[in-house]
Amino acid sequence: xxxxxxxxxxxxxxxxxxxxxECVQDMDHENMFWYRQDPGLGLRLIxxxxxxxxxxxxxxxEGYSVSREKKERFSLILESASTNQTSMxxxxxxxxxxxxxxxxSPLHFGNGTRLTxx
Amino acid sequence: AQSVTQxxxxxxVSEGALVLLRCNYSSxxxxxLFWYVQYPNQGxxxxxxxxxxxxxxxxxxxxxxxxxxxxxxFHLTKPSAHMSDAAEYFCxxxxxxxxxxxxxxxxxxxxxx
Numbered sequence: 230x231x232x233x234x235x236x237x238x239x240x241x242x243x244x245x246x247x248x249x250x251e252c253v254q255d256m257d258h259e260n261m262f263w264y265r266q267d268p269g270l271g272l273r274l275i276x277x278x279x280x281x282x283x284x285x286x287x288x289x290x291e292g293y294s295v296s297r298e299k300k301e302r303f304s305l306i307l308e309s310a311s312t313n314q315t316s317m318x319x320x321x322x323x324x325x326x327x328x329x330x331x332x333x334s335p336l337h338f339g340n341g342t343r344l345t346x347x
Numbered sequence: 348a349q350s351v352t353q354x355x356x357x358x359x360v361s362e363g364a365l366v367l368l369r370c371n372y373s374s375x376x377x378x379x380l381f382w383y384v385q386y387p388n389q390g391x392x393x394x395x396x397x398x399x400x401x402x403x404x405x406x407x408x409x410x411x412x413x414x415x416x417x418x419x420x421f422h423l424t425k426p427s428a429h430m431s432d433a434a435e436y437f438c439x440x441x442x443x444x445x446x447x448x449x450x451x452x453x454x455x456x457x458x459x460x
Contacts (some may be wrong), residue, residue, distance in 0.1 A: 269452055271450040274448075319390055
């Protein structure tokens with residue numbers, strides 16, 4: 230079974246702090262994703278990475294950056310946390326569809342990090 | 348651009364009753380469609396997916412969904428609800444060649460005893 234582990238279940242940070250959210254997957258997946266989940270808005274993609282040191286912006290990248298130095302680890306960074314970044318953050322990974330550009334293999338999610346910025 | 352609309356942010360059914368969760372999509376090209384489920388305090392897990400093979404797709408835990416191109420719909424059903432089905436359900440769409448998965452707003456399913 231694929232395991233995606235997010236280092237913290239709950240975090241409370243102050244406005245202006247630099248915040249690191251860590252995610253590790255154990256199935257050698259090439260692709261990793263960070264989403265935020267807000268009531269009534271579903272999941273929105275922040276950033277994704279399709280290889281080590283490679284990243285692409287999702288739909289709401291403003292205020293965030295990411296780091297992928299090793300294949301198994303994908304970090305989300307809030308450079309200067311603000312109250313509107315209070316949310317549930319979900320990390321996911323997916324295997325590449327080798328020999329195909331279909332991208333229909335499923336996402337495997339971690340249990341989420343609930344971040345509160347005060 | 349692709350988008351997904353889930354009709355009803357909250358659905359409540361009695362145990363043993365039919366479950367119907369609605370999802371409509373818009374896509375300029377044939378889509379891939381997914382249903383994910385999120386149990387309390389957990390991440391999302393895949394229920395089922397449509398990838399242009401059979402239009403009726405069977406998933407885990409007795410759920411199934413039917414792709415209807417003419418109605419641009421991919422509604423999720425289960426003939427008989429169980430208490431353990433209480434969760435939030437997300438419909439999602441992607442297109443061939445695209446990494447991004449676009450999620451709907453989610454539908455919270457409550458099961459009444």
